Amino acid sequence: MSGLLDMAQSLIRPQGASDTVVPPTGFTARLTVFVSAAMAFLAVFALALTVSANRLADRWASELAESATVRISAPPAEVEIQVAAVLRVLDQTAGVASARILTTEEQRALLAPWFGPDVPLDTLPVPTLVEVIQDGDGFDAEGLRLRLSTEAPGAVLDDHTRWRAPLVQAASRLNFLGWLAVILIGATTGAMITLAANAALAANAQVITVLRLVGAHDRFIAQAFVRRFTLRTILGAGIGTLIGLVAVIALPNGPDDGFLTGLGFSGAGWLLPLTLPILGGIVAFFATRAAADRTLKGLR
Amino acid sequence: MITLQNASYAYGADALLEGMSLELSQGSFHFLTGPSGAGKSTFLKLLYAELRATSGAVHLFGQDARTMDRDEVAGVRQRIGVVHQDCQFLDHLTIAENVALPLMVQGKRAGADLLDLLAWVGLNDRVNAKPPELSGGERQRAALARAVILSPDVILADEPTGNIDWEMSQKVLQLLVELNRMGKTVMVATHDIALIRAAKPQVASRVLRIQNRHLHLAGADL
Numbered sequence: 086m087s088g089l090l091d092m093a094q095s096l097i098r099p100q101g102a103s104d105t106v107v108p109p110t111g112f113t114a115r116l117t118v119f120v121s122a123a124m125a126f127l128a129v130f131a132l133a134l135t136v137s138a139n140r141l142a143d144r145w146a147s148e149l150a151e152s153a154t155v156r157i158s159a160p161p162a163e164v165e166i167q168v169a170a171v172l173r174v175l176d177q178t179a180g181v182a183s184a185r186i187l188t189t190e191e192q193r194a195l196l197a198p199w200f201g202p203d204v205p206l207d208t209l210p211v212p213t214l215v216e217v218i219q220d221g222d223g224f225d226a227e228g229l230r231l232r233l234s235t236e237a238p239g240a241v242l243d244d245h246t247r248w249r250a251p252l253v254q255a256a257s258r259l260n261f262l263g264w265l266a267v268i269l270i271g272a273t274t275g276a277m278i279t280l281a282a283n284a285a286l287a288a289n290a291q292v293i294t295v296l297r298l299v300g301a302h303d304r305f306i307a308q309a310f311v312r313r314f315t316l317r318t319i320l321g322a323g324i325g326t327l328i329g330l331v332a333v334i335a336l337p338n339g340p341d342d343g344f345l346t347g348l349g350f351s352g353a354g355w356l357l358p359l360t361l362p363i364l365g366g367i368v369a370f371f372a373t374r375a376a377a378d379r380t381l382k383g384l385r
Numbered sequence: 386m387i388t389l390q391n392a393s394y395a396y397g398a399d400a401l402l403e404g405m406s407l408e409l410s411q412g413s414f415h416f417l418t419g420p421s422g423a424g425k426s427t428f429l430k431l432l433y434a435e436l437r438a439t440s441g442a443v444h445l446f447g448q449d450a451r452t453m454d455r456d457e458v459a460g461v462r463q464r465i466g467v468v469h470q471d472c473q474f475l476d477h478l479t480i481a482e483n484v485a486l487p488l489m490v491q492g493k494r495a496g497a498d499l500l501d502l503l504a505w506v507g508l509n510d511r512v513n514a515k516p517p518e519l520s521g522g523e524r525q526r527a528a529l530a531r532a533v534i535l536s537p538d539v540i541l542a543d544e545p546t547g548n549i550d551w552e553m554s555q556k557v558l559q560l561l562v563e564l565n566r567m568g569k570t571v572m573v574a575t576h577d578i579a580l581i582r583a584a585k586p587q588v589a590s591r592v593l594r595i596q597n598r599h600l601h602l603a604g605a606d607l
Binding site: 105106108109291292294295296297298299300301302303305381 | 435455456458459460462463467469473474475476477478482486487489490491531535
């Protein structure tokens with residue numbers, strides 16, 4: 086553990102000797118920076134997806150849970166009686182904050198996507214809709230249904246549970262997939278860094294031999310590689326994160342804050358992608374250290 | 386300081402060295418000779434724990450070389466300076482940096498002593514040159530400077546004059562003799578009998594020969 090702490094501290098302090106003993110390797114350096122930049126860029130979008138899906142699930146769950154609809158379909162002669170009965174029942178039901186009949190304009194707006202803007206509502210057998218706003222913990226839906234069935238047989242209560250649950254579940258799954266993508270990106274970064282570190286260690290086998298010949302401890306040799314790859318990864322991930330954030334900011338914003346138009350971060354959520362370079366550095370640190378330990382153990 | 390007791394080394398099923406016994410005492414000077422491929426380099430590698438004896442015992446400064454871990458080997462290497470025929474430099478570093486490498490890997494900085502050391506081996510005007518820019522003789526002298534920068538107890542030189550002319554060989558030999566006079570234990574592996582003969586008037590040395598996988602004390606033929 087103390088060895089790890091020493092090594093972590095050595096990442097921060099410039100290490101003159103270990104920085105210079107390993108020759109600069111342009112190709113693996115560029116590869117490491119490029120891979121970590123590309124992975125950080127993708128991780129920013131995965132995080133944006135995750136955060137947006139989470140936000141959407143919360144919003145759908147809360148907005149839909151706060152309201153319900155009573156639909157009244159009755160013969161024309163009974164409509165007014167049943168509507169009055171429904172409003173009376175709702176007024177007497179605990180957990181109902183308010184109830185109101187949707188206006189003709191509101192009903193027309195609801196039907197517009199299917200029938201166009203000039204629906205002749207007075208000629209269609211359109212049911213009367215009552216919007217119910219819940220209060221506190223909400224109302225007892227089953228009890229309300231039973232009472233409505235006796236006092237207004239044409240009234241049907243829709244508390245949105247039926248279609249709210251799949252929406253919230255879909256958003257939750259998107260959230261899960263987003264995190265899974267972030268983890269996979271991290272694992273892929275680790276694998277790529279390991280490959281690059283292995284290549285660098287193999288290419289520098291002669292350097293390792295010379296360093297050992299002059300009495301270098303393996304932790305010194307490992308540190309030379311770990312520091313180099315960790316700093317390159319932090320640099321690359323920093324660049325990738327920056328580009329990713331600019332791309333997210335540049336995404337179009339819609340007025341309705343929909344899923345696609347609302348993809349991005351909000352508030353303190355903007356700090357989340359800023360952790361990517363640090364996380365990349367941690368992944369690179371352990372990946373390179375494991376590769377170095379394995380290689381040095383294999384070299385007699 | 387360094388002792389071998391009936392030590393053998395085999396690579397797979399092939400025995401390369403058998404029944405080696407030797408004690409390197411402080412301040413001694415040994416030549417190790419034998420035909421090419423006899424196992425001189427392999428023998429030296431046993432002495433600086435690059436290889437481990439497959440049987441018998443090798444003790445380096447009181448430690449059993451067969452059970453040393455890598456940290457212990459690194460510690461031993463700081464007490465044994467090794468000069469290779471091919472020098473084994475890091476070509477991207479300057480000669481001064483290469484010579485200072487044993488200090489650098491310990492986190493120490495080279496001081497004015499480094500310049501004195503480079504002057505001692507006659508390379509004070511090549512401080513900033515890269516190894517490929519040096520002649521064979523200069524490289525050998527630089528390798529010798531690197532081997533002694535930590536003031537080790539033992540200096541092992543593997544064919545240090547293999548790639549250089551006679552005049553330069555004499556200079557390298559002279560440096561090794563000087564180190565021995567400072568109390569360092571020196572072992573030089575060479576197939577160059579003329580070098581051994583040239584050293585006789587300068588230093589009291591023992592000559593060992595590896596022949597047929599065994600170590601012998603060389604006779605008066607040298």
